Amino acid sequence: MIAARLQAEPFEAAAEQAALLAGRSDLGAAVSFTGLVRADDGLVALTLEHYPAMTLTQMQAIADQASARWPGVEGSIIHRHGRLLPGEAIVLVTTASPHRADAFAAAQYLMDWLKTKAPFWKREERADGSARWVEAKASDDAAAGRWDQPGRVVM
Amino acid sequence: MLVQLLYFAWVREMVGADAETLALPDGVATVAALLDWLATRSGGHAAALKDRSRIRVAVDQRFATPETPLAGASEIAIFPPVTGG
Numbered sequence: 001m002i003a004a005r006l007q008a009e010p011f012e013a014a015a016e017q018a019a020l021l022a023g024r025s026d027l028g029a030a031v032s033f034t035g036l037v038r039a040d041d042g043l044v045a046l047t048l049e050h051y052p053a054m055t056l057t058q059m060q061a062i063a064d065q066a067s068a069r070w071p072g073v074e075g076s077i078i079h080r081h082g083r084l085l086p087g088e089a090i091v092l093v094t095t096a097s098p099h100r101a102d103a104f105a106a107a108q109y110l111m112d113w114l115k116t117k118a119p120f121w122k123r124e125e126r127a128d129g130s131a132r133w134v135e136a137k138a139s140d141d142a143a144a145g146r147w148d149q150p151g152r153v154v155m
Numbered sequence: 156m157l158v159q160l161l162y163f164a165w166v167r168e169m170v171g172a173d174a175e176t177l178a179l180p181d182g183v184a185t186v187a188a189l190l191d192w193l194a195t196r197s198g199g200h201a202a203a204l205k206d207r208s209r210i211r212v213a214v215d216q217r218f219a220t221p222e223t224p225l226a227g228a229s230e231i232a233i234f235p236p237v238t239g240g
Contacts, residue, residue, distance in 0.1 A: 049164055051232055054216040091240055120239025121164035133165045136236035
């Protein structure tokens with residue numbers, strides 16, 4: 001099972017992984033991916049807006065697709081919303097499986113689909129007081145599309 | 156048919172509201188028809204919806220296409236391509 005969570009508060013990546021692995025002796029691989037606010041071009045803050053009625057449902061649908069594809073993988077995805085500062089964590093994907101290939105692949109799949117199918121929008125604030133909405137990247141769609149079942153996550 | 160419309164990100168800013176409840180006229184039966192009709196409602200709506208390649212829509216919290224029918228829909232969200240993760 002891969003659980004989805006949505007929160008404004010920070011998360012603790014090490015604690016999330018420790019909780020997943022506690023008491024287990026059947027798992028041979030654990031992957032932890034954290035996405036961070038990067039201070040490009042004078043960025044001073046990043047605000048994540050989202051669609052409350054849809055976001056968590058869509059995140060769980062993405063997680064369930066990963067579970068169906070890699071039944072041996074367990075883990076969680078956590079996505080934050082609200083105003084975040086450079087260096088703060090935005091998103092955490094934690095996976096574990098008996099062998100490393102599945103844990104790596106599922107983590108990448110989860111991130112690729114979170115980028116393209118979870119209803120979040122990033123607004124950048126700069127030191128000069130200007131603000132702009134981040135444009136979606138064609139490369140993100142291409143990254144998700146390479147998982148050869150693009151229609152299945154579009155629910 | 157009464158529907159709740161939701162706007163997010165720069166679509167919300169350009170429309171000037173985060174939500175509105177509207178009665179859809181007869182003939183507005185698909186997402187594409189809805190966008191065409193909404194664009195006539197104000198300068199802000201028109202500006203926000205001008206480039207349809209930058210607009211995404213969810214009908215009752217599911218991603219939709221221009222052809223998606225609106226029959227029975229109660230909540231329609233209009234927003235830019237997503238940029239989370």
